[in-house]
Amino acid sequence: MNCTSQYITNAVQYGISSFLHSLSSILILGSILSVLSLEGKRFSSIVNISVSFGLYNDIVLFKGFPFGASQVIFNSNKIKMVRLGNAAQTTQIFGAFTTSIPVLIAVYAVWFQFEDMIENGSPLDNGEIEENYDFIVVGAGSAGSALATRLAEDSSVSVLLLEAGGNPNPLTYIPFTSPNLGQPATAYLYATVPQRNSAFGIANRSVPWPRGRGVGGSSNINYMIYNRGHPNDYNQWAEIAGDKRWSWGNIFNYFLKIEDYHGYWDGNGFHNKGGPLRIEPVRYSPGIDYVLAAGEEIGLPTRDANTITQIPGISPIDFTQKRGVRFSTYRAYIKPNENRPNFKLLRYSQATQIHFDERLGAIGVTYMRHGVTKYVEAKREIVLSCGTMGSAQLLMLSGIGPKEHLLELGIAPLLDLPVGYNLQDHAVTYVGPFLLNKRKTSYLAERDLGVNAVLDYIRDGSGPLSTPFGVTSFGFVATSYAPHPSWSDIFWSMHNVGVHQSLGDDLDASYSTIGNLFRNYLQPHVGQDAHYIVQVGGLPKSVGRMWLSDSEPCSLPIIDPKYYSDPEGQDLNAMVEGIQVILRLYENTTSLGGRLGARLSHRRIPGCEHHQHRSRSYWECVVRTVTGTLYHPVGTCAMGKPGEPGTVVDSQLRVLGTKGLRVADASIMPKIINSNTNAPAMMIGEHCADMVKKTWGLETGVFRLNFNDDNY
Numbered sequence: 001m002n003c004t005s006q007y008i009t010n011a012v013q014y015g016i017s018s019f020l021h022s023l024s025s026i027l028i029l030g031s032i033l034s035v036l037s038l039e040g041k042r043f044s045s046i047v048n049i050s051v052s053f054g055l056y057n058d059i060v061l062f063k064g065f066p067f068g069a070s071q072v073i074f075n076s077n078k079i080k081m082v083r084l085g086n087a088a089q090t091t092q093i094f095g096a097f098t099t100s101i102p103v104l105i106a107v108y109a110v111w112f113q114f115e116d117m118i119e120n121g122s123p124l125d126n127g128e129i130e131e132n133y134d135f136i137v138v139g140a141g142s143a144g145s146a147l148a149t150r151l152a153e154d155s156s157v158s159v160l161l162l163e164a165g166g167n168p169n170p171l172t173y174i175p176f177t178s179p180n181l182g183q184p185a186t187a188y189l190y191a192t193v194p195q196r197n198s199a200f201g202i203a204n205r206s207v208p209w210p211r212g213r214g215v216g217g218s219s220n221i222n223y224m225i226y227n228r229g230h231p232n233d234y235n236q237w238a239e240i241a242g243d244k245r246w247s248w249g250n251i252f253n254y255f256l257k258i259e260d261y262h263g264y265w266d267g268n269g270f271h272n273k274g275g276p277l278r279i280e281p282v283r284y285s286p287g288i289d290y291v292l293a294a295g296e297e298i299g300l301p302t303r304d305a306n307t308i309t310q311i312p313g314i315s316p317i318d319f320t321q322k323r324g325v326r327f328s329t330y331r332a333y334i335k336p337n338e339n340r341p342n343f344k345l346l347r348y349s350q351a352t353q354i355h356f357d358e359r360l361g362a363i364g365v366t367y368m369r370h371g372v373t374k375y376v377e378a379k380r381e382i383v384l385s386c387g388t389m390g391s392a393q394l395l396m397l398s399g400i401g402p403k404e405h406l407l408e409l410g411i412a413p414l415l416d417l418p419v420g421y422n423l424q425d426h427a428v429t430y431v432g433p434f435l436l437n438k439r440k441t442s443y444l445a446e447r448d449l450g451v452n453a454v455l456d457y458i459r460d461g462s463g464p465l466s467t468p469f470g471v472t473s474f475g476f477v478a479t480s481y482a483p484h485p486s487w488s489d490i491f492w493s494m495h496n497v498g499v500h501q502s503l504g505d506d507l508d509a510s511y512s513t514i515g516n517l518f519r520n521y522l523q524p525h526v527g528q529d530a531h532y533i534v535q536v537g538g539l540p541k542s543v544g545r546m547w548l549s550d551s552e553p554c555s556l557p558i559i560d561p562k563y564y565s566d567p568e569g570q571d572l573n574a575m576v577e578g579i580q581v582i583l584r585l586y587e588n589t590t591s592l593g594g595r596l597g598a599r600l601s602h603r604r605i606p607g608c609e610h611h612q613h614r615s616r617s618y619w620e621c622v623v624r625t626v627t628g629t630l631y632h633p634v635g636t637c638a639m640g641k642p643g644e645p646g647t648v649v650d651s652q653l654r655v656l657g658t659k660g661l662r663v664a665d666a667s668i669m670p671k672i673i674n675s676n677t678n679a680p681a682m683m684i685g686e687h688c689a690d691m692v693k694k695t696w697g698l699e700t701g702v703f704r705l706n707f708n709d710d711n712y
């Protein structure tokens with residue numbers, strides 16, 4: 001798609017959303033007045049209009065509206081409609097209340113987004129900036145926000161941060177909305193090409209791969225799970241890059257520098273306070289004690305995965321949140337530094353090309369701002385932090401990438417580098433539901449999402465609104481394919497979520513399944529307390545590639561992660577082995593199997609009915625059918641030793657063969673880590689900032705905590 005037509009589409013969307021905003025304000029006001037006047041009849045008819053409006057919004061939103069309240073509104077409406085059916089007047093009042101609050105929040109969100117667009121993106125604001133800056137950082141995501149604001153700590157230099165999107169929509173702050181944030185206003189809606197060996201139950205066998213767009217990047221739409229990775233992950237990077245600065249001993253300091261840790265493991269000696277990123281423990285976790293106790297029974301003790309090992313175990317989740325509210329890199333880095341005189345953040349500005357002098361020194365950036373092409377120069381360096389797809393795409397658009405590929409697209413190649421290769425990701429599968437015979441050991445929307453949930457959230461940021469998709473704990477497991485028993489190769493995102501009415505639809509939407517796979521599979525269990533696990537292949541061997549579809553900067557690239565394509569089949573084998581451990585955890589323990597009577601559903605996943613339930617071939621089928629991503633693509637601009645075949649950037653993140661151009665984001669990871677990737681991307685931004693500062697003789701933020709080496 002060309003950038004001008006994308007801009008027009010966006011502008012139309014924002015226009016319509018502002019109209020809807022006015023309309024819903026009137027309706028909400030009406031609802032609130034009705035509640036206050038306690039006139040049952042009139043108020044219930046207004047509530048009904050609100051319901052229809054909410055539902056209408058729901059339909060429109062899924063077609064691409066710039067706010068993601070749909071789930072909240074939709075669920076509340078469902079609850080309310082059920083209640084109105086048998087309605088006593090007081091129930092109706094609560095129904096109206098539960099509708100009013102989320103709708104009000106939604107309205108605020110739309111209004112905010114519109115205002116943000118007017119302020120920062122309308123043609124009236126031409127985004128006046130200087131002609132040149134010492135440093136230009138492109139992309140204000142997890143890495144770019146950290147990098148740019150650290151560079152700007154030195155007041156003697158000027159820093160420009162170009163970002164394709166605007167400020168985070170307020171709805172992104174409420175963790176509960178996370179599964180719905182894959183919308184055009186908050187995300188790039190990437191998707192993989194049809195997968196050959198997996199995704200059999202997914203529409204077109206194409207796995208959705210949303211990435212965040214806006215100040216804060218993917219940290220605005222992610223699930224906020226805080227993990228750092230295994231020390232060996234980084235020691236391996238150091239070896240690949242031939243540079244000890246990437247080894248755990250050094251990297252650890254950057255993680256500590258990032259942290260303002262108030263998490264579950266506070267005080268264990270492996271965390272720090274006072275850094276920019278707030279981390280807090282899960283605030284809503286029905287049934288978690290049973291899970292932790294069951295883990296202890298089968299050798300998966302409750303332990304912090306973020307120490308010096310990942311010895312198999314389970315931990316309550318630490319989230320990047322403050323009082324149950326998302327703590328993105330916008331909040332951590334940008335907000336506190338936005339007004340520095342030497343720092344300029346230009347929103348709604350999509351870089352389309354990097355320019356070079358005759359010696360391949362990076363000198364400037366072309367970018368598009370509400371349909372107008374502009375140019376800005378860099379006096380010292382340009383750093384790309386556009387994420388795994390964005391940075392690779394921008395390099396290729398600028399003539400750096402596989403020569404043959406660029407020639408095919410009519411892009412003049414400047415440098416022949418393996419950009420886009422080495423793409424790695426964490427593939428996932430769904431395991432469950434494990435049905436439980438004790439009430440209130442999981443979250444059930446019909447029972448647990450109501451006025452109390454709203455009040456809990458307002459009071460102290462707790463309750464179901466504080467978690468994304470009901471995730472409560474995290475497990476690490478070392479299968480026989482793990483490199484070492486203390487370097488796990490499988491991890492679990494554990495969801496204490498019962499089979500509520502919309503769960504099937506939620507999962508169908510999240511995985512983009514065909515034939516309402518989850519709805520059909522879960523239907524007979526609706527209303528039951530249960531848990532499920534999203535199992536992740538943590539150290540996959542399969543490697544894919546991304547490349548350009550054409551030479552248009554606004555076109556989406558072609559992405560092929562090649563899930564489960566490793567010749568030895570280790571990725572699949574490890575997943576099947578991991579599932580056996582899940583079965584033991586739930587069914588063969590006193591805590592879950594005994595006290596809660598946990599049992600896997602007797603039903604077979606649609607598409608795998610021809611396999612004997614629980615047989616190895618059944619589980620292989622499940623893994624290949626219900627294939628998703630944990631949204632952790634890395635590696636397209638891989639760091640390595642200059643001269644080695646896969647290398648795009650050296651250990652100082654400089655693009656080989658160029659001057660004054662670096663890449664700093666998840667794309668530089670030479671190997672995927674056995675962990676979520678948000679904190680590691682921030683660490684890359686912090687580390688790069690120090691390397692850039694050192695290059696230019698600026699004061700680095702060297703940070704060392706007095707650590708007792710016994711802890712290592």
Ligand SMILES: Cc1cc2nc3c(=O)[nH]c(=O)nc-3n(C[C@H](O)[C@H](O)[C@H](O)COP(=O)(O)OP(=O)(O)OC[C@H]3O[C@@H](n4cnc5c(N)ncnc54)[C@H](O)[C@@H]3O)c2cc1C
Nearest residue numbers: 139141142143164217218222223224225351390666676678
């Ligand atoms: C749905 C989802 C759930 C996730 N859950 C978790 C989780 O729970 N825990 C965890 O640790 N990780 C999670 N992740 C992964 C994690 O958030 C990412 O790995 C991390 O944010 C990547 O950081 P980055 O800096 O590489 O890129 P991003 O944060 O994606 O930043 C890239 C930025 O560049 C901008 N950009 C792109 N192209 C251009 C251009 N041409 N010009 C200007 N700007 C541009 C984008 O708008 C974006 O702001 C999740 C990700 C997603 C999408």
